[in-house]
Amino acid sequence: MGLLMSLSLLVGPVYAQDKAEPDPEARVARAEATLKAARASLDDADTPLTLDALSERAQSAKDDADAAAKALAPQLAQVNEQLAPLGEVADGITESREVAVQRAALGRQRNALDGTIKRAELAAVNASQLLADIDKMRVSQFSEELGRKVASPLSPALWHQVAEVAPSDTTRVVGLYRQGASAVRTAFKREGWGVPLLGLGVALVLFFPLRLWLRSAGRRYAASERAPKGRLRRSGLAVWLLAVGTLLPGLAAWTLLSALDSVGAIPPRLQTVSGHFLLATCFAAFIVALSASLLVPKRPSWRLLDLDDTAARNLRKYAWSAAAVSWISIMLVAVDHAARTSEVNTIALDGVIALTYLGLIMAMLVTLSRLHRRQTAEAAERAEAQAADARARGPAQRSGWMVLTRVAGNLVVVAAIIASLLGYLNFAKFVTQQLVWGGIVVLTMTLLLKFADDLCTAILHPDSRFGRTVVLTTGLSAAQVEQAGVLLSAVSRIGVVILAMLVFAAPFGNLGSVLGSIESLSHGISIGSITLEPGKVVLAVVVLLVGLALMQALQRWLVETYLPKTELDLGAQNSISTVARYVGIILAVLWALAALGIGFERLALVVSALSVGIGFGLQAITQNFVSGLILLAERPVKIGDWVKIGDQEGDIRRINVRSTEITVGDKSTLIVPNSELITKTVRNMTMGNAQGRIQIQFSVPLNTDVAAVKQVLLDAYAGHASVLQDPAPSVYIDSISGGQVAINSFAYTSSPRSTYGTRSDLFFSVLQELAGKGIALSAPTDIHLVGEGQR
Known part of the structure; x- marks a missing residue:
């Protein structure tokens, strides 16, 4: 039942309040009264629906108290500012009557505001404590409900009890039907058939021709040249099909119910049933539309999941079956509650629903198992046919999500079967419904993650129209714009994951408290004396980006326009532009911190x-x-x-x-x-300069043909592939002394890292060439000391 109640909170009718918001004093009083009544009713709350209602009332009281305190805080600050110039009355000094009257009036006003704010803060604390107590009681009741044991659906005892109460339950259901039929006949007799037939006609138009035309129009646009290039056209079409397939049937159901309700054809006891009819229609339509968006049996190239045609067709059938089972189960539960049937009949109905979901899950697992076997066999065949490429391709392709789905499904099936046999029908129904609900949430999250990534990266792609506009107007590089698209994609995908987690956790408790927590977070997170509000964070980010853009524009103007016109050298120009950049970054950060509320x-x-x-x-x-x-x-x-x-x-x-x-x-x-x-x-x-320099030095005797030596060096340099011709190699006579000529030569390579090896090659080449030409290099002079006795 937790899933159905959460879904009803998600898509149920919302009634707007036309009354004007009361003043803060009245809101505090209303919050205190609401908390007092809710606290008194907490001990008698024995059903999840009652706890949900109390939780909503406590959250509403907390919202009133927080809003009142927030509204009165500026007024108190203003009164304190008015009192500050008056100061304190010194001993022995009598102030004028006007000042005394004004001081007294401001003091009374300050005391009243301060008292009201403290009452509001106390009410907010009491509301938080009440919400915590309700959550504890909800968890306790939920555990008791899951652990409640009844007769097994396979035992005759349960069905014998159902047969005993069947006549009375049938009478209740028939009475509910007669009440609805009587209300319809009376309403049609009084108001006529015009409005209901008009509502039925509009509903049929919405459900059939308009829905089909919008689906076809989306496919035509996605296949046209006007659609965005890349993956966005595929994920965008899937989201479009999901939106059209969900909204149009839901709008059709709402139109029909509104037409019947406008003539009074829905009695009070069937109002809840009508709401569940709208819920069931939207939920079933969502399942069908989601399967059509992801599976696409007739267009494999547009399919977002790694499935073959056979698995896509089978899973599409099971999706229709899941939608039908969900619609029927929601309506049966609604009729069961509206007719107030016996508890035994409700238990049997829960058991039938659990077993139906169990059979559906088992059929889906069989399809996934066959798909996995086919993929493994195909991968093995490819490995055999291309043995040379087997190492690159791998042995058998395994789908991680498929293995995880099969493991989770098998565990749920085993747990549900054991629980059903032992008589824990509530637990069996919960785990089967939760697996279906979790699968829907995960598939929806998968689709939205793909769409968010494709949309953000496509919008901020340098080749897109918007991306080119950003590059031209802001001066950012194409890589920076693309990085911004990736970051925006990451932020949006994180938001999708958080939303999916909240939706998945909705059946475990009251969705209203979860939404209330989100709303309280939207008001800001207090860190010491600083309150970080989402609006201020967004503003700070925008201010930081604008400040950095202005800084970059200023630096570009300095580097390209102003500094070249000055008489400063390049080093001074670089220093000025660098300092300007640092100052701009610091000012942008300070500006962003000020926008965030962090003062100097x-x-x-x-x-x-x-x-x-x-x-x-x-x-x-x-x-x-x-x-x-x-x-x-x-x-x-x-x-x-x-x-x-x-x-x-x-x-x-x-x-x-x-x-x-x-x-x-x-x-x-x-x-x-x-x-x-x-x-x-x-x-x-x-x-x-990334070039490397080679230096070769040696000495030759004074009678050596130095022109031939020079040519040998130049030929060696010219013959090596790593030596650059620009700058050209050069050969110099470094000195002439001691009967020797010192030769010094230089050459350049494209990288300093190649200098050592190139110089070694040149040494080998030069020595070999000089030896071939008979040119000897000077050797070190050996000096021998000979004594007189050795002469």
Whole structure:
């Protein structure tokens, strides 16, 4: 019953209140009266429906109290501001009569407001405690209901009891039918057939031609060139089919019921049945539309689930069966409550519903099992046919969601069968209905997750119309716009998951309390003296984005327009633009914090606390942290650079906020604090110019043909593929002394990393070529000391 009650809260009729909202004093009084009456009725609440009603009343009282306190708080602040200039009356001083009268009036007003606010806060606390007590009682009753044991539906005892009360229950149902038929005849006789027939005609038009035409129009648009490119056309069509397939039947049912109710054809005892008729129609239509959106038996290319045609057709039939079973079960339960049949008949009805759902679940599990076997066999055949590619393809494709569904379904089936045999029909009905409900929620969440991701990424794609507009107007890069689309997709998908969790948990308790909790969260979360409200958070994000956009525009103007017109050098221009960027970021953050409600005085407290922490030993950590921010912002070194610091050199692999990881030549990792890269001398081999330089030096005797030596070097440089021709290699005579000519030559490569190997190749080539031409290199002079006795 929890599922049906929650669904009725979700889609049931909502009656608007036309009365004007009372003043805060009246709302506090109403909240106190409501809480007193609800607390007095709590001991007599013995059914879930009664607890739900009490929970709604307690939540309404809490809302009244919170609204009253919130409305009176500004008035109290205003009165305190008016009293502040008057100050306190000093001893021995008599103030004027006008000031005394004004002080007394403001004091009475302040006391009255303060008292009312305290009453409202106390009422809110009492309402929260009452809601907690109701939840405890609901959990206790729910546990008792699930654990209640009756006769097994397979035993003759239960059906013997049903047969005994069948005549009286039949009389009650027939009486309910006669009451409804009498009301219809009386209403038609009094008001005529015009309005009911008009409602029936409109309902039929909504249900058949309009619904079918809208479905067909959606398919035609999705297949046309006007539809968005990519996956959005498929998920968008699925959402459209789901909306049309749910809203049109529900609107048709509501039109028919409204026409009958307008002429008084629905008696009071059948009002609940009519509401459940609307609920059952919407729920059944939702199941059918969801299956049509996800399965698409006739169009496999538009199918969102990994199913073959056979499984899609079978599951489509079971979806129709589930919709029919849900509609019939909701209506039977509604008629059973309206007719006030015996408890034995209600227990038997719950057992029949549980067994029906059980059979439906078992049929679906058989279909999924066959599908899994077919997918495994097809994967094995592909592996055999293409043995060479078997390792790339894998042995057999397994669907994780299918395995999980089968495991959960088998567990529920076993638990429901055992519970039914032992007589725990309420438990069996709950677990089977909850599995069906959970499956519907998960499938709906899957569809909405796909749609949210496709919509957000398509809207903020750089190639889309809106994405190009954002790039042109804000100056953001295409990658940044695409990243914004991914982030928006993540936020929207998180919202879908949270909503799905709330909807799934609705049958476990009163949905009104859950919605009340969400509403209270929407008013803000208090962290100390700061209240974070959703509206302020959104405003702060917008302000931050606008501030960063303005900062980027200003920096672009400085770099591209203003600074080139000045006489400053490039280093000064870069420093000015960098400082402007930092100042802009700081101002944007401060502006966003102000929009969030965090004033500068609180920031001053945070900075003071941070300075105290720094004074007690956080200097090094803070220094490395700030140095890391500078490295990430200014990028004097970046990932992939080849740097030399001290006697160590290597490639930068990662820059953290505290340290930088450098991979040295022996493949080990050197972890360097960021402050070392900021405060010490660092040689960046690849920062300004990514080219490497080769230097070859040697000496030849004075009588050597230096022109031939020069040509040998130039030919060696020209013959190596890694040596660049621009800048061109060069050969110089460095010096002539001691009967030797010092040759010095330079060449360049595309990367410093290739310098060592290229220089080694050139050495081999030059030595071989010089030896072939008979050109000898100068050798070190050996000096031998010979004594006089050895002459």
